[in-house]
Amino acid sequence: MRRTSKAERDWLAAYDATAFAPFAVTVDMVLLTVADGRFSVLLVERDTHPFRGFIALPGGFVQPDEDLDEAAVRRLEQETGVRRSAAHVEQLGAFGAPDRDPRMRVVSVAYLVFAPGLPAPTPGAGARSVAWVPVEDVDSERLAFDHARVLAAGVERARAKLEYTPLAAAFCDAELTVADLRRVYEAVWAVPLDPRNFHRKVTGTPGFLQPVGRPAPVGPEGGRPAALYRRGPATALHPAMLRPRT
Amino acid sequence: MRRTSKAERDWLAAYDATAFAPFAVTVDMVLLTVADGRFSVLLVERDTHPFRGFIALPGGFVQPDEDLDEAAVRRLEQETGVRRSAAHVEQLGAFGAPDRDPRMRVVSVAYLVFAPGLPAPTPGAGARSVAWVPVEDVDSERLAFDHARVLAAGVERARAKLEYTPLAAAFCDAELTVADLRRVYEAVWAVPLDPRNFHRKVTGTPGFLQPVGRPAPVGPEGGRPAALYRRGPATALHPAMLRPRT
């Protein structure tokens, strides 16, 4: 820890902190998944003011002694049952327009979470219902606060991240097939991908996937069983998985 | 504007905002430039507590009625004389560890700015001196608050942004040569680049640079005069300018 001088300690003792603290800080979570082949976001229906009856991203106030990341992970685990270790969590950014919350001046720090397909959790405090909603079906007009902007930023960030990182695997279970991964890319980017080129590319990118050496059970449509893989150690993809242009 | 019900208005009137506002919010600026071929950041020496005598990123408190972006641009123009139109400004992220400021609970929203080479501005309030410091020469131990982490995040983001956006041009004047742009890439990435391949790549990427049709004045070393370009309309680069690997 940094050493402080007597002058600094004296100054600090005389400092009136309340005079400079007119803000509240919240975390909001853009929790994304791919369920049934649809790129979806977790939304709650608010049961309290403000924006009662509107749809919103899950979130809440940061406690005075809590780190931002801590607050996000705590809410994630409490309200959605998603374990931190099973998902990818990263900060998306801060949203702080002066009028974004009618109650008071609130700065919201948004977090982006990628989670495997899961059943909808039970509603927490202040929420009437909770549901996974396909991103394309979200009615921006019905979103509370500035959550339409936050969601749009999260979706765009997710689409970009799949290009340069192996995070698509964060949408899958620990053991996954190449087809599982392809369906994630197809759902998030909303484009069809050639299974043969995708397979060659993904298995040829070092550190992306590591073979388990065991086949997956055959799906309902039959066909040759796929090999199982786990996430590899890479944190960035070389070469990248670029989105088809136009 | 959203219509509110009487129930919501009543509820809002009874809401005690002060009970939930224990935070202060600041903006901190990672202001980067390339001056004399060095990738540099603007740092101030603090003349007030806390961290008096330490080096810090320029920044300050957000006013209660001010948008975050507004606060960042205001400080940029006031404290550094950089005009918004001449620079690129984007949000870097929020930093809010509970103990990051000894005065009180402060969440800092960091902004990343790319500006052309400029003389160091005159020190503003609370600063003893202001200077452009080459990023490699910054002594992390002497940085106030968590500014070492903020700076590291900004530098890494800048390096990544040059790969797939045309923002390298934001470090140059409105009219620039291919060599100007190459020196930006070389300084930010700290790698030498082949001038011939760089030229072919940059002029072959649609929307990156637009020819002015006029040559630049010859430099001090002589040689054939370079053609002048302006920034093109592209917001993303295809193909990308990938960093050399290892």
Next chain:
DNA sequence: CGAATAGTGTCTCTCAGACAATATTGC
């Protein structure tokens, strides 16, 4: 002319996209 910088051409290798062909399962 020589030195210095700007810009073009050429070669090789990697990789993306199109698509043929083969492999392995359930029925």
Next chain:
DNA sequence: GCAATATTGTCTGAGAGACACTATTCG
């Protein structure tokens, strides 16, 4: 065998990196 999915192979064109070569300036 047939349908369905998985996986490998083959071809073509775009692009990256190495580097020879030409162009234009100053002195």
